[in-house]
Amino acid sequence: xxxxxxxxxxxxxxxxxxxxxxxxxxxxxxxxxxxxxxxxxxxxxxxxxxxxxxxxxxxxxxxxxxxxxxxxxxxxxxxxxxxxxxxxxxxxxxxxxxxxxxxxxxxxxxxxxxxxxxxxxxxxxxxxxxxxxxxxxxxxxxxxxxxxxxxxxxxxxxxxxxxxxxxxxxxxxxxxxxxxxxxxxxxxxxxxxxxxxxxxxxxxxxxxxxxxxxxxxxxxxxxxxxxxxxxxxxxxxxxxxxxxxxxxxxxxxxxxxxxxxxxxxxxxxxxxxxxxxxxxxxxxxxxxxxxxx
Numbered sequence: 001x002x003x004x005x006x007x008x009x010x011x012x013x014x015x016x017x018x019x020x021x022x023x024x025x026x027x028x029x030x031x032x033x034x035x036x037x038x039x040x041x042x043x044x045x046x047x048x049x050x051x052x053x054x055x056x057x058x059x060x061x062x063x064x065x066x067x068x069x070x071x072x073x074x075x076x077x078x079x080x081x082x083x084x085x086x087x088x089x090x091x092x093x094x095x096x097x098x099x100x101x102x103x104x105x106x107x108x109x110x111x112x113x114x115x116x117x118x119x120x121x122x123x124x125x126x127x128x129x130x131x132x133x134x135x136x137x138x139x140x141x142x143x144x145x146x147x148x149x150x151x152x153x154x155x156x157x158x159x160x161x162x163x164x165x166x167x168x169x170x171x172x173x174x175x176x177x178x179x180x181x182x183x184x185x186x187x188x189x190x191x192x193x194x195x196x197x198x199x200x201x202x203x204x205x206x207x208x209x210x211x212x213x214x215x216x217x218x219x220x221x222x223x224x225x226x227x228x229x230x231x232x233x234x235x236x237x238x239x240x241x242x243x244x245x246x247x248x249x250x251x252x253x254x255x256x257x258x259x260x261x262x263x264x265x266x267x268x269x270x271x272x273x274x275x276x277x278x279x280x281x282x283x284x285x286x287x288x289x290x291x292x293x
Contacts, residue, residue, distance in 0.1 A: 031060030033248040038066045039073015039086030041185045042110050042162050042203035043237040047086055049265050050256045061248055067184050070094065071159025077102060077240050083249045085240040088161025090283035103244055105253045108237040108271040111204040112166055113221035115192050115211040120199075121146035124215040130170060133199060136177040141197060153179035154191050154200035165235040166201045168285065170216070201233075205270035223272055229279045229287055236281070237271065 037047050044067050051063035068076075070087045074097045077085030088110070091099035114130060116122060120141045125133070132138040133151055142148045155176050156163035162185060167175060182188045185202045192198040193210035204221065207213050213221050216231075225231035239253055255261060262273040280290050 030058065030248040030251055034062035034064065035083040035249050035252065036064040036066065037073075037084035037086055037239070038068055038076045038082045039084075040070045040088045040161050040237065041067040041183075042088050042112070042205070042235075043086045043108070045205050045269050046108060046237070046265060046271055047084075047239075047256070049269060050261055051252070053261075053265065054252055054255050058251075063248075063252060069157060069159050069183060070161030070164070074102075074240065077242055080242055083241065083245070084253070087238045087240055088165055088235045090236075090238070091240055092283055093164070094159075102240045102242060105239040105241065105245075105257065106236050106274055107239055107253075107256050108266050109226065109234055109274055109277055110237055110271050111221055111223065111226040111231060112162055112170070112201055112233045112235065113204060113207060114166075114170065114199060114201050114214040114216070115189065115207060116214060117192055117194075117196055117198045118210075118212045119147065120149060120197060120212070122214065123212060124218055126217055127170075127172065130214075130216065131172060131174050134171055134176040135174055147197075149197040152195055152198040153177065154188055154195070154198055155179050155181045156185070156188065156201070157181045157183050161235065162201065162203060166233060170201065170233045203270070207270075223270075223276075226272060227276055227278045229281075236274065 044065060048065045051065050055061050055063055070089050071094060073085035073087050074091055074094045076082045078097055078101060091097050091102045122141060122144055125144060129138065129144050134153060138144060139151050140148065141151060167173065182191065185206045188200045189202055189206050189211055192200050215221065219225055219230055221231055226234045241249060245253055266273050278290060279287050281287050
């Protein structure tokens with residue numbers, strides 16, 4: 001064999017090897033795929049922002065994000081009607097949900113705070129005062145040092161993970177009295193901002209200058225206080241799938257859990273990364289201390 005042919009053969013072998021390696025290690029394209037994530041409105045801003053960023057980086061993919069509340073998200077994913085169910089609760093906490101069918105992907109922690117109309121004249125309540133307000137035993141803001149203004153309760157709808165978390169950890173498992181109910185955190189904030197005497201509760205990510213967030217027992221609703229459980233009204237944010245995810249669903253969840261999102265969007269939008277927590281809470285509400293990040 002001539003030297004020329006030997007070199008040509010070697011080049012061909014190298015090119016074939018490179019081609020095989022490139023095929024085996026290629027990034028799988030999900031162009032043309034679409035998924036739907038439904039549920040928690042507390043988690044919705046993060047999933048929407050991550051979805052927009054992901055589809056911008058992976059052209060041809062589509063991620064549809066809808067609210068409706070934790071109950072809707074968990075029931076829809078259990079039925080297989082969507083690819084991801086967004087939840088503020090562990091699946092086992094939601095009545096009618098078979099948690100064994102679902103796989104939990106924890107993506108964030110969110111603090112939840114009482115909010116009031118800015119004219120009520122109150123910035124701090126005790127837990128006992130908060131309970132009495134939401135159970136109807138205190139009906140005027142002057143009873144807690146505020147304006148002479150009737151209290152107007154605004155609740156999230158039954159099935160809301162935000163409501164369940166607020167009642168468990170903010171109201172010490174007391175149930176709020178029957179009152180006006182809203183399906184989304186954004187609508188709650190809007191109503192509280194424009195309704196004299198109104199009080200409700202939202203995720204930290206929904207608090208803005210139009211409403212007053214309340215301290216409880218002189219502990220401020222801050223991310224730092226959530227990490228230590230000094231502020232006790234918080235929940236994990238879960239992306240649930242029915243069985244182990246595949247395709248675009250798996251790729252998107254991996255993306256949301258990656259440092260690129262955990263260290264940027266998660267923190268920019270008012271959430272905490274689970275790695276920031278100095279405590280861990282189980283589905284029964286038991287707290288254990290951890291190292292944290």
